[in-house]
Amino acid sequence: MTAPAPDRPIGGARRPSVAVVGGGISGLVALHHLARSGLVDVTLHEASPRLGGKILGGWLGDPGVPVELGPDGFVSRGSDLPELCEAIGLGDELVSAAHGVVQIWSRGRLRTLPRGLVMGLPVHPLGLLRSRLLSVAELGRLSLDLILPPTRCPGDVSIAALVGTRLGRGAVDRLVEPLVGGVYAGTAESLGVDGALPGLRARLDGRRSLIRALRSGQPAVAPSMVTLRGGLTTLVEALRADALARGARIRLDSAVRGLRPAAGGGYQLLDDGSRPVHHDAVVVATPASAASALLAPLVPGVEPLGGVAYAPVSVVALLYPATAVAGEPRGTGFLACRADGGMLRACTWTDRKWPHLARDGVLLARCSMGGIGDRRPLELDDGELAGRAHAELSDAVPLRQGPLDRLVARWPNAIPQYAPGHRSLVESALSHLPRGIRLAGAAYEGVGLSACARQGRTAAQGVLDDLASRSHDRLAVSAAFGAETGAPGP
Numbered sequence: 001m002t003a004p005a006p007d008r009p010i011g012g013a014r015r016p017s018v019a020v021v022g023g024g025i026s027g028l029v030a031l032h033h034l035a036r037s038g039l040v041d042v043t044l045h046e047a048s049p050r051l052g053g054k055i056l057g058g059w060l061g062d063p064g065v066p067v068e069l070g071p072d073g074f075v076s077r078g079s080d081l082p083e084l085c086e087a088i089g090l091g092d093e094l095v096s097a098a099h100g101v102v103q104i105w106s107r108g109r110l111r112t113l114p115r116g117l118v119m120g121l122p123v124h125p126l127g128l129l130r131s132r133l134l135s136v137a138e139l140g141r142l143s144l145d146l147i148l149p150p151t152r153c154p155g156d157v158s159i160a161a162l163v164g165t166r167l168g169r170g171a172v173d174r175l176v177e178p179l180v181g182g183v184y185a186g187t188a189e190s191l192g193v194d195g196a197l198p199g200l201r202a203r204l205d206g207r208r209s210l211i212r213a214l215r216s217g218q219p220a221v222a223p224s225m226v227t228l229r230g231g232l233t234t235l236v237e238a239l240r241a242d243a244l245a246r247g248a249r250i251r252l253d254s255a256v257r258g259l260r261p262a263a264g265g266g267y268q269l270l271d272d273g274s275r276p277v278h279h280d281a282v283v284v285a286t287p288a289s290a291a292s293a294l295l296a297p298l299v300p301g302v303e304p305l306g307g308v309a310y311a312p313v314s315v316v317a318l319l320y321p322a323t324a325v326a327g328e329p330r331g332t333g334f335l336a337c338r339a340d341g342g343m344l345r346a347c348t349w350t351d352r353k354w355p356h357l358a359r360d361g362v363l364l365a366r367c368s369m370g371g372i373g374d375r376r377p378l379e380l381d382d383g384e385l386a387g388r389a390h391a392e393l394s395d396a397v398p399l400r401q402g403p404l405d406r407l408v409a410r411w412p413n414a415i416p417q418y419a420p421g422h423r424s425l426v427e428s429a430l431s432h433l434p435r436g437i438r439l440a441g442a443a444y445e446g447v448g449l450s451a452c453a454r455q456g457r458t459a460a461q462g463v464l465d466d467l468a469s470r471s472h473d474r475l476a477v478s479a480a481f482g483a484e485t486g487a488p489g490p
């Protein structure tokens with residue numbers, strides 16, 4: 001995973017210099033690989049006063065209970081992150097989430113999610129019947145999928161268009177939207193099938209029924225979530241320390257304002273300092289709007305990235321006395337149906353999902369509020385928002401007491417929306433990038449931490465390859481120049 005140590009620097013005596021713009025997980029992983037390669041001098045610029053981007057921790061109550069205010073874990077299967085954690089000394093700190101029942105808050109009741117979903121879609125209508133998630137009429141509509149004529153879907157379309165056409169609006173509102181909304185904070189209209197449910201169109205290809213198509217594929221395997229015992233900020237801190245120990249530089253409060261081509265090759269980077277700084281290559285790991293603004297003057301083809309919409313999410317962490325809940329809350333949490341009009345999208349019972357966080361006498365609820373098209377949480381002050389979260393939570397799980405403490409984090413641009421056509425938009429933008437510029441981040445090839453880490457590593461390897469091929473070209477030019485003139489090359 002980490003590039004092997006070099007025999008000598010790329011391109012001769014001076015080590016090339018690489019800038020990483022953005023200190024979220026994507027930029028930090030790029031920094032890690034570049035610093036560990038030993039091939040380049042690397043400097044990370046982060047606009048804010050702290051590293052981590054969406055990774056943010058906090059404390060509630062006294063004595064403090066740790067809480068994640070951004071992501072709270074990552075999918076470990078197929079991810080680079082566990083290996084990376086090992087490499088930076090955090091291997092023993094990885095802990096797994098408990099497999100609990102997930103419920104859906106729908107039409108005034110908590111309903112257990114039926115088993116046997118594939119991509120969040122039902123494979124056995126009978127399971128749905130038992131969960132009472134759908135009305136009889138909605139179940140009837142869903143079953144029509146088995147006899148309706150095939151739906152032609154030659155290109156990417158919204159989830160509403162494909163799943164709604166096959167299974168009806170009820171299945172979209174009560175099942176698909178809460179599930180995909182839990183990951184993307186999006187709606188069935190804002191999300192494209194290819195981005196949010198990759199592989200679904202291929203499964204349906206040539207088949208008449210979506211339900212039968214889902215049955216025919218590999219059985220669903222529940223994703224295994226892990227986190228770090230001390231919270232995800234320990235990953236940020238360990239990546240920072242590891243990079244600094246290998247000679248990398250990290251500049252906080254250093255918003256990059258511009259990039260332009262340098263006369264002799266490479267790029268001039270403008271931050272808040274007065275003089276532009278030269279770099280041979282740049283990894284841009286900011287949100288899409290910042291990446292587009294930075295790169296558009298240099299690479300016109302990336303401009304459409306600026307149009308990627310982001311869903312706002314507010315996280316409200318509420319600490320209750322354990323006695324506040326009549327009986328035990330079931331499972332690890334629940335998802336809420338947007339169609340019912342509330343602001344609450346999801347609640348995690350943190351101590352249930354992450355047993356290592358359980359504390360005697362208290363219970364921690366982490367509520368996600370808002371989502372695409374719902375800016376109401378951003379318009380409330382912290383007290384009002386916490387009150388609203390408590391009220392909606394109390395509807396679902398009767399609470400005898402108010403919270404002992406609360407913490408609110410607002411993410412106006414939390415999660416990029418992979419709208420229909422997102423994949424081709426990204427492919428086109430990436431294809432325009434000149435040598436020595438790479439992009440990584442949640443807006444492109446996966447929003448989760450593991451996908452961002454993979455993109456950070458790929459971007460780092462990409463600039464190393466670019467620099468190696470540039471130095472190879474230079475050597476080839478030198479050799480040609482020497483052969484023609486009999487003089488040594490420049």
Ligand SMILES: Cc1cc2nc3c(=O)[nH]c(=O)nc-3n(C[C@H](O)[C@H](O)[C@H](O)COP(=O)(O)OP(=O)(O)OC[C@H]3O[C@@H](n4cnc5c(N)ncnc54)[C@H](O)[C@@H]3O)c2cc1C
Pocket residue numbers: 021022023024025026027045046047048051052053054055069070071072073074075254255256257285286287290313315411414415440441442443447448449450452
């Ligand atoms: C509330 C919430 C819950 C989530 N839950 C999960 C979860 O449980 N599991 C999971 O896998 N994922 C989860 N995600 C998604 C995941 O956390 C993010 O997609 C991921 O952290 C994004 O990382 P990034 O590095 O691409 O971008 P960011 O974290 O947004 O980092 C980009 C950085 O670039 C900086 N920047 C911007 N402009 C400039 C500039 N001009 N110059 C320099 N720096 C700049 C920003 O300040 C920021 O620090 C969640 C996200 C949110 C918001």
